[in-house]
Amino acid sequence: MSWTDDRVEVLKKMWGEGKSASQIAKELGGVTRNAVIGKVHRLGLSNRSGGASAAKAAPAAKAKPAAKPKAAEKPKPAEPEAKPAAPVNKPIGRTKLIVTAGQPLPPQPSANEISPEALASVREVEKKAKKLSVMELTERTCKWPVGDPATEDFWFCGLPAQQGKPYCEAHVGVAFQPMSARRDRRR
């Protein structure tokens, strides 16, 4: 792919709208975000300001090694690795799970206001779910709860979450629905 006037136009427009280089690259197709960024610079619109030539204060020399220091590195002091740490909460007899009085129970929109597609993908995803426990959750893992917290049969989706979002793609779909979509669907 090459930078045809047409593609450059899209690039300019999107960059102007504040889209990220990767988004633009995805939109254009056939190019990587690096290509986009490179082009952006060559076009001289790296500085997302439009007007007069800014006052270029301190570009500062980023002193590049110039060569390719692909040498060894990374001492890697060995990780301590997570430790149980808290021996708290001894399994007292019948104690099951004192699910701190759950009132909120996240999203879980009533089925009738979830788009069919989204609902379908969720069910699909729940089969592939990694079924993580609270402890295993991290950023980047979907925190969509599945099942009843008061039961043994409770886990979190755990699939790769969308950047910035707390859920995976499928769950983001049912969690963040446009207001309009919900109203239109509501009975």
Next chain:
DNA sequence: CCCTGATTCGC
């Protein structure tokens, strides 16, 4: 880890 943009430099 994943993602952003910024830079350099061989092609």
Next chain:
DNA sequence: GCGAATCAGG
């Protein structure tokens, strides 16, 4: 001019 590799920051 192009963009992969790499850097630097979130």
